Amino acid sequence: MSEMKHPRLLKAAQIKVQEQTFHHPWNKKSAITGVMLGRTLGLVRTGVNIGRVPPGKESFVYHLHHREEEWIYVLAGKGYRRDR
Secondary structure, three states: OOOOOOOOOOHHHHHHOOOOOEOOOOOOOOOOOEEEEEHHHHHHHOOOEEEOOOOOOEEEOOOOOOOOOOOOOOOOOOOOOOOO
């Protein structure tokens, strides 16, 4: 049996070592620390990300996607959409 190119299950420690912090160049208040899980697991048509936004920071700039949908599941804290 050949080895799998991508894992099917990630442990928390494996996710933690892959974390990166992203800042949007057009939003100086943005800061998201996380991992693109979909890429790590080998997904090519579905993006699955996990991220944390520190208190007082923002995600990215207001934007839209023409060919995909995006949803955010807030586990703790409070999220809101800023007016354009």
